[in-house]
Amino acid sequence: MADSSVLYVNELSIAYELKTGDVRAVDNVSLSIRPHELVAAVGESGCGKTTLGLSIIGLLPSPPAKHLSGEVNFKGKNLLSLAPDELRLYRGTEIAMIFQEPMTSLNPVFKIGDQIQEAIKLRNSRGKGIAANEPSRSSSPSRIRTSARRKEVTDVLNLVRIPDPERIADRYPFELSGGMRQRVMIGMSLAQKPSLLIADEPTTALDVTTQAQVLKLMRGLMEEVDTSILLITHDLAVASQVADRIAVMYAGQIVEDGDVLDLFSSPLHPYTQGLLACIPSGSKEGMRLNPIQGSTPDLRSIPAGCKFAPRCPHVTRECEATKPELRGKEGSHRVACYLHD
Amino acid sequence: MQYVIELLTYNNETKLGFLLVSTIVASAIVIALAGVSVLPYDPIEQDVGPPLAGPSLQHLFGTDILGRDVFSRILYATPNDVFVSFVVVGTSLLVGALLGATAGYRGGLLDEALMRYTDIIFAIPALVLAISIAVILGPGVIHMMYALLIIWWPPYARLARGEALRVSHQNYIEAAKASGIGSLRILTRHVLPNILTPMVAYATIDIGSVVIIYAGLSYLGLSIRPPWPEWGAMVSAYQDYLVSAPWLPLFPALVIGIVVVAFSVLGDGLRDAVEAARVG
Amino acid sequence: MRATFTTEDPPLLQVQDLAVYFDIAGSFSVPLLTKRDAYVKAVDGVTIDLGVGETVAVVGESGCGKSTLARAVLGLVESKRGSIRIQGQDKAALKRSKDRFRIIQMVFQDPDSSLDPTMKIKDTVSEPLVGLSSMNKDDREKKAIEVLDAVGLDSKFLDRLPRQLSGGQKQRVNIARAIVTEPRLVMLDEPTSALDASVQAQILNLLLDLQEKYSLSYLIITHNISVAEYLSDRTYVMYAGKVVEHGPTKAVIKDPRHPYTIALIASAPVPDPKERNLLKVEIVGEVPSVINPPPGCRFHPRCPYSEQKCSNEEPVLESIGPQRLAACHFIHKTARVAGRTLV
Numbered sequence: 020m021a022d023s024s025v026l027y028v029n030e031l032s033i034a035y036e037l038k039t040g041d042v043r044a045v046d047n048v049s050l051s052i053r054p055h056e057l058v059a060a061v062g063e064s065g066c067g068k069t070t071l072g073l074s075i076i077g078l079l080p081s082p083p084a085k086h087l088s089g090e091v092n093f094k095g096k097n098l099l100s101l102a103p104d105e106l107r108l109y110r111g112t113e114i115a116m117i118f119q120e121p122m123t124s125l126n127p128v129f130k131i132g133d134q135i136q137e138a139i140k141l142r143n144s145r146g147k148g149i150a151a152n153e154p155s156r157s158s159s160p161s162r163i164r165t166s167a168r169r170k171e172v173t174d175v176l177n178l179v180r181i182p183d184p185e186r187i188a189d190r191y192p193f194e195l196s197g198g199m200r201q202r203v204m205i206g207m208s209l210a211q212k213p214s215l216l217i218a219d220e221p222t223t224a225l226d227v228t229t230q231a232q233v234l235k236l237m238r239g240l241m242e243e244v245d246t247s248i249l250l251i252t253h254d255l256a257v258a259s260q261v262a263d264r265i266a267v268m269y270a271g272q273i274v275e276d277g278d279v280l281d282l283f284s285s286p287l288h289p290y291t292q293g294l295l296a297c298i299p300s301g302s303k304e305g306m307r308l309n310p311i312q313g314s315t316p317d318l319r320s321i322p323a324g325c326k327f328a329p330r331c332p333h334v335t336r337e338c339e340a341t342k343p344e345l346r347g348k349e350g351s352h353r354v355a356c357y358l359h360d
Numbered sequence: 361m362q363y364v365i366e367l368l369t370y371n372n373e374t375k376l377g378f379l380l381v382s383t384i385v386a387s388a389i390v391i392a393l394a395g396v397s398v399l400p401y402d403p404i405e406q407d408v409g410p411p412l413a414g415p416s417l418q419h420l421f422g423t424d425i426l427g428r429d430v431f432s433r434i435l436y437a438t439p440n441d442v443f444v445s446f447v448v449v450g451t452s453l454l455v456g457a458l459l460g461a462t463a464g465y466r467g468g469l470l471d472e473a474l475m476r477y478t479d480i481i482f483a484i485p486a487l488v489l490a491i492s493i494a495v496i497l498g499p500g501v502i503h504m505m506y507a508l509l510i511i512w513w514p515p516y517a518r519l520a521r522g523e524a525l526r527v528s529h530q531n532y533i534e535a536a537k538a539s540g541i542g543s544l545r546i547l548t549r550h551v552l553p554n555i556l557t558p559m560v561a562y563a564t565i566d567i568g569s570v571v572i573i574y575a576g577l578s579y580l581g582l583s584i585r586p587p588w589p590e591w592g593a594m595v596s597a598y599q600d601y602l603v604s605a606p607w608l609p610l611f612p613a614l615v616i617g618i619v620v621v622a623f624s625v626l627g628d629g630l631r632d633a634v635e636a637a638r639v640g
Numbered sequence: 641m642r643a644t645f646t647t648e649d650p651p652l653l654q655v656q657d658l659a660v661y662f663d664i665a666g667s668f669s670v671p672l673l674t675k676r677d678a679y680v681k682a683v684d685g686v687t688i689d690l691g692v693g694e695t696v697a698v699v700g701e702s703g704c705g706k707s708t709l710a711r712a713v714l715g716l717v718e719s720k721r722g723s724i725r726i727q728g729q730d731k732a733a734l735k736r737s738k739d740r741f742r743i744i745q746m747v748f749q750d751p752d753s754s755l756d757p758t759m760k761i762k763d764t765v766s767e768p769l770v771g772l773s774s775m776n777k778d779d780r781e782k783k784a785i786e787v788l789d790a791v792g793l794d795s796k797f798l799d800r801l802p803r804q805l806s807g808g809q810k811q812r813v814n815i816a817r818a819i820v821t822e823p824r825l826v827m828l829d830e831p832t833s834a835l836d837a838s839v840q841a842q843i844l845n846l847l848l849d850l851q852e853k854y855s856l857s858y859l860i861i862t863h864n865i866s867v868a869e870y871l872s873d874r875t876y877v878m879y880a881g882k883v884v885e886h887g888p889t890k891a892v893i894k895d896p897r898h899p900y901t902i903a904l905i906a907s908a909p910v911p912d913p914k915e916r917n918l919l920k921v922e923i924v925g926e927v928p929s930v931i932n933p934p935p936g937c938r939f940h941p942r943c944p945y946s947e948q949k950c951s952n953e954e955p956v957l958e959s960i961g962p963q964r965l966a967a968c969h970f971i972h973k974t975a976r977v978a979g980r981t982l983v
Contacts, residue, residue, distance in 0.1 A: 063836035064807075196926045226701035227863055228923050231907035235919050253836060256909035260918040279913040297841035298911050299870035307848075308870070310841030314806065531754040532764075535817065538714045539768035540741035553758040 024092075025214050025247045026052040026075065031089035033067075033074055036082055042318045044070040046271035047089070051349055052215065052247050057238065059250040059258035059279075061294075062268035065315050068251045071268075072217045075249070076116045077106045094214065112142060115208035119220040121200035125192040132188030135172045135207055142211040171210075178244075179206040179236060198229035205237060209244045219251045234261050255294055259283060267291050270316050270326040273345060277352030287354040289331045325356075333358055367557075370633035377626025381564075384619055385442060392439035401429035403436040404587040412605045422607040424598065430608065433589035434615055440590050441619070444501065445570035448508045453563050456516020461551050463517070464524025466543070474521065478514040486511050490573065494582040504583045508570065519562060523555035561634050565627030568620035575616050591616050650728040652825050652857050653690040653713065653744075658683055658722035660705070660712050664931065681930050682708040684881035685722070687957075690825065695851070695858040697868035697889060699904070700878035703927050706861045707749070709878075710827045713859075714746055727824070742772045745818040749829040751810035755802040761788070762798040765817045772821055787816040790853065791846060808839035815846065819854060827859040832867060844870060865908040869893050877901045880938040881930050883957060887964035897974050898966045899943045937969070945973045 033045040045067045052058045060068040073079045075091050077098060090097040093114065098106060118124055126134060169188070176184035179202040192200055201221060208216055218237065222230040238261045241248060252258055258265050259279060266276035267288065275288040286292045293311035313330040316322075322329065324339040331338065337357050347353035368378050390398060400420075401408045407427035415422045421430035463471040481489075493507035527533065528551065536546050575592030577583055583590060586597070591612045598608035660683040683705040690696045698706045711717045713724055723730060726743060745768070748754040755764055765788060766780040775783070785795060791812040802810060811831070818826050831847065832840040844867065850856060862868055868875055868889060875892045877885040877900065885898040896902045906921045925942040928934060934941055940950035947970065955967040968974075 063838065198926060226927060227865075228701060228903055228907045229926070230909075231918050231921050232923055235921070238919060254909065255837065256911040257918075259911050259913045260909045260916055262913075283911070283913050294837055295911065297837045299841070299844060299866040300911075301869065308841040308845055310845060311838040314808065314839070315836070531748040531750060532756040534711075534716060535746070535748055535754055535814075536756075536767065537716055538741065538746055539817075539821070540771040541767065542771065545770070549759075550756050554756070 024051040024053050025056075025094060026050070026249070027090075027092040028071070028075065029090045029092060031071070031074065031091060032087040033070055033079070033084055034087050035084055037319070039319055041085075043087075043271050043321070044084070044318065045074065047344075048268075048271075048273055049089075049345065049349070050266055050273065050276070052249060054214075054247055055241055055245070056263050057241060057248045057250060057261055058264045058266065059252060059262035060266050060268055061252055061255050061258045063253055063315055065270070065318065066268040067271040068268050069219055072116065072219050072249065072251050075215075076110055076114050076217055077103075078110075078116070111138070111208075111213075112211050113213050114215045114217065115211065115213040116217040116219065117201070117204045117208055117221050119223050121197060121204050121224075122192065124204050125200060127192050129191075130188065131176075131190055131192065131195070131203055132169070132172045135175050135188070135203070135210070136168055138207045139168070139171050139175075139210065175206040175210040176203070178209065178240070179203070181206070196229070197225050198233060201225065201229075201233055202236065205233070205240070209240055209246065212244055213246055215247050215249065217249045217251070220253070221250075222257065223252070223254070230257070237261070256298060267294070270318060270321065272326065272355065273353075274327065274356070275352075275354045276345070281352045285352075287352070287359050288327075288356050289333055289358070290327050293330075367630060367633045367637070370636065371629055373625050373629030374633055375629075377564075377622060377624075377629050380618075380622035381626050384438070384622060387435070388439040388442035391435060392443070396436070399432040399435055401432040403428065403433040403589050412601070412608075414605070415607055421611045422605070424605075424608055425601075430594075430611060433594065434591065434612055437589040437591050437594070437612075440501065441571050441574060441616075444505055444508075444574050445567045447505060448512050448570045448574075449563050449567050451509055452513035452516050452566075453559060456513040456518075457520045457552060457555065457559060459513075460517035460520025460522075461524040461547060461555060464521035465528050465547055465551050471521070474517060478518055481511060481514045487573065487576065490577060491580065491582065494577060499582050499585065501583055504574065504577055507577075508573065512570070516559060516563075519559055520555055523558060524551050527551050527554045557634050557637075558631075561627055561630040563627075564630055565624050568623040568627075571616060571620050571623075651689050651691050651725075652694075652727060653688070653859070654723075654725040654728075655686060655688040655709070655713065656723045656725075658686045658688075658709065658712060658724065659720040660708050660717055661720045679931070681881050681933065683712065683719075684930075684933075686878070686881070686883050688876055688883070690857060690859055692824070693855065693857055694874065695860065695872045697860045697862060697872035697875045698878060699862060699865065699868050699875055701863050701904070701927050703880070703930060704878040705881040705930070706878050707829055710746060710829055710859070710861055713827065714744060715740060741768070742821045743823055744825045744827065745821060745823040746827040746829065747811075747814045747818045747831055750834055751807055751814055752802075752834070754814050755810055757802050759801075760798070761793075761800050761802070761805075761813055764802075765813060765820055768817060768821045783820055784816075787820045788813075790819070790850065791816045806839075807835050808842065811835060811839075811843055812846070815843075815850070819850060819856070822854070823856070825857045825859060827861065829861045830863070831860065833862070833864065840867075847871065865893060865905055877904065880928050880933055882938060882967065883965075884939065884968070885964075885966045886957070887961070891961075891964060897960055897964070897971055898939075898968050899945055899974060900939045901966075902974060903942075937967075945970050 028048055028050040031045055031048045032043065034041045034043045048071060050058070060071060062068050070079065070084070075098070086099060091099050093109065098109065172188050173184040176187055181187055181199060181202055187195070195203070222233050225233060234257065237248060250258065250262060262279050264277060265279050265282050266273045267290065268274065269290050275282065275291045282291065286295055296309045297311065299308055311330055316326055316329070324341055325343055328334045328338045335357065343355045343357050345353045345355045368374050396402050405428065408429050409419050409423040409427055411423060411425050411427045413419060413423045419429050419431060421434060423429055459474055463474040489511050490507045493510060494504055497503035497506060533546060533550055536550055574583070578590045578592030579596040581593070581596065583593065594612040595609050601608040661679040661681050663679060686705070686709060698709065700706050708717065712719050726740060762781060762784045766784040769775050769780045769783060785798065788797060793809065793812055793816070805813065832843050835843065847858070851858060858871065860868060860871055872889045875887065875889045876883050877892065877898065879900045885892060885896070885901045892901065893905060896905050903921070903923045906917055907923060909918055923942065928938060934951070936951040936953055937946070937955050940946040943950065949969050953969070955969050957965045957967045960966045960971055
């Protein structure tokens with residue numbers, strides 16, 4: 020399991036140093052992703068999912084973030100033990116990341132085609148990607164190569180099904196819609212054939228129909244580009260539509276994870292059940308929504324015991340005393356809850 | 361109030377800056393109220409010590425050609441520069457905020473007129489303009505202040521206008537309009553409070569700028585008349601002694617520098633604090 | 641042909657053939673060079689009704705004009721043509737009296753920018769009363785306490801500033817401000833979009849409670865089909881400035897007829913891994929710019945049923961069943977498609 024996986028996060032804990040003290044954003048998280056698998060990390064704001072994503076790709080600003088314990092194993096190598104220079108070689112080539120706001124990921128003063136070319140140049144200088152067989156090129160373009168370069172750019176745009184790629188390559192980011200920009204980002208990331216793509220709320224800022232297109236594209240490309248995806252989202256419905264496995268996070272911990280069909284047919288953790296009950300379906304005359312009582316905890320003052328205890332309808336004294344850990348074999352349906360011991 | 365304290369203690373710059381600035385301002389107030397009595401010597405009295413004496417325990421900054429105590433003269437001049445700069449900046453802030461905010465919020469003719477007028481002011485070098493006005497009005501502290509006031513408010517108006525434009529598109533302004541709140545109340549109750557904080561950070565650094573310009577104009581002889589001391593005027597009067605009695609021109613210049621740096625440090629820190637508050 | 645409800649009371653809100661065009665600033669060369677209008681036709685001929693006690697949803701994606709529609713009803717933007725009647729009275733007539741502001745209130749999108757960061761909560765909530773009533777300061781504060789309590793915020797929130805509140809709390813403040821003048825109609829622009837799932841659910845339930853308690857009518861603007869389904873009785877679907885479909889919410893969602901509505905509903909993620917509708921949906925193209933909408937039906941470039949007629953002639957809203965309207969030349973082609981399935 021750990022050997023065949025692309026990503027194996029092992030007991031990772033990360034804290035932020037604030038003026039008022041340390042805040043544990045990621046608490047003893049273990050997660051694995053296999054080849055061609057889409058794993059969704061689902062949770063509400065403050066649950067640590069973004070911190071988890073950033074720490075895998077090594078983009079966490081530290082300070083104020085600090086690594087407390089655990090490893091991030093990518094294809095067998097612990098990324099956290101690498102020097103920044105070594106880690107940089109992985110970023111963009113082996114592990115790629117896209118974010119919520121494509122507008123801020125693309126440079127507004129350069130054309131789309133130029134930016135894609137830049138990404139390709141970078142990839143080539145590290146000797147990986149679609150054109151992995153071709154020799155490393157020098158950084159200065161020469162005339163002879165221009166048409167070949169253009170073809171590479173349109174290849175990328177075709178990969179993400181952008182119509183009329185030659186014309187789009189000549190456009191600036193502001194001329195494109197949000198959905199198109201996000202597709203360009205996906206294209207730029209996947210053009211380098213990374214083994215892992217981390218997508219942090221990639222469709223949250225998009226319209227519903229555009230979201231459907233982008234999610235379908237991402238899912239479809241996994242086979243074509245031979246990659247796995249870690250999808251970070253707050254939307255359980257979105258996760259159910261595209262994920263193979265789901266990890267539900269709460270206050271920095273994974274409280275339940277497993278195969279998407281298992282998790283939906285029998286959600287074990289009260290938080291998961293609560294989240295499912297929050298999704299409106301049907302009209303008000305039917306079933307009234309049953310929202311989870313209370314609000315997400317303040318990570319600066321975490322009570323002892325289970326972090327969900329204050330809001331849990333099945334809380335017992337044991338829950339308030341000691342924190343339950345994820346029980347179960349890696350890859351099976353696991354839950355951190357005393358109800359299911 | 362609590363917000364102000366948060367801003368002032370945001371980082372080392374703000375704390376240090378606040379310390380220095382409050383010392384300077386407090387000294388200015390004390391000296392202005394108590395007058396000559398708190399000074400070691402009368403600043404215009406001659407022969408309180410041997411002429412052109414170097415710094416010593418009795419005369420911390422030495423004495424000048426007329427035997428006057430330089431330290432007392434520098435101290436006595438403090439309220440002058442501090443108050444002029446506060447008045448100029450304060451008035452510019454007020455006028456600029458009101459004009460700029462109205463222009464930014466309302467747009468239209470007022471906005472166009474303001475923009476073109478400030479364009480004109482910006483096109484002319486500030487110092488040249490100030491000198492011209494001062495020459496026309498004649499020397500004197502008050503005239504100097506008028507000259508500075510005329511050229512000092514446009515940057516504030518621009519800053520206020522830009523901020524007002526940003527604020528005007530916020531939903532809470534729309535919500536106020538949707539509740540039938542009139543423009544005047546929206547301006548005073550919603551727009552102005554939301555644009556003031558960045559303007560105050562800018563104004564704090566700006567005080568240093570006024571001090572320099574004012575000292576420069578005094579250096580040119582356009583402000584206070586002798587024998588009353590003023591830092592810039594002192595630099596001018598003592599510059600011939602740069603080699604023979606260097607403490608004479610250097611101490612006033614140094615004091616100008618320290619005052620400007622103090623306000624800059626505070627203003628710089630405040631600017632970071634305001635940014636952090638906005639983002640965080 | 642227009643189909644409306646007949647009720648005893650005059651409709652609370654009647655929008656008829658409303659058009660809101662925005663001038664593209666500055667450029668006079670654009671119309672000269674391209675021989676086209678230099679307008680953003682944000683709302684282009686929209687007719688909407690809302691009766692007392694009803695909850696109506698206006699559903700659509702970005703750029704469809706739903707937010708602009710709300711702003712026009714509030715009087716925040718000028719309309720190019722069309723009429724807006726509130727409780728039977730024309731809006732222009734109402735303009736003189738402040739009644740319009742009192743009867744209709746709005747909860748704006750994005751709870752963060754809807755609250756003045758320099759104003760205490762109690763002042764924000766009581767501000768609408770300043771312009772609209774003769775209450776004194778104490779009375780206004782009392783009313784503020786009352787509505788804050790109604791939305792579930794106790795008195796310790798009175799003197800707080802927005803930055804001390806969570807997203808959900810801020811939205812509750814927004815809602816409190818919207819009901820403080822005892823309006824008849826509250827418009828809500830994406831009331832839950834910026835919120836976490838559990839908070840969303842709390843707010844939705846709160847809205848239902850308030851509706852009962854204060855006899856409110858709601859106009860809900862949203863792109864979220866589930867929210868529309870949960871809260872509303874009737875739904876209007878908007879696309880590129882026009883209404884393309886209308887009917888009782890259950891019917892529109894279970895049996896969408898307009899091709900755009902079908903695509904919209906098919907794209908809404910269902911929390912069921914066995915029903916992976918998202919992966920089967922086939923939607924092409926992007927939401928069009930409303931500066932120069934395509935001729936004919938605005939949806940035709942993306943429509944799988946379009947024919948020649950669609951690019952020449954704009955369809956009008958026609959009755960396709962009891963209380964149902966749709967604007968499509970070939971609406972019969974979608975007759976068999978049911979529920980949230982493929983196009």
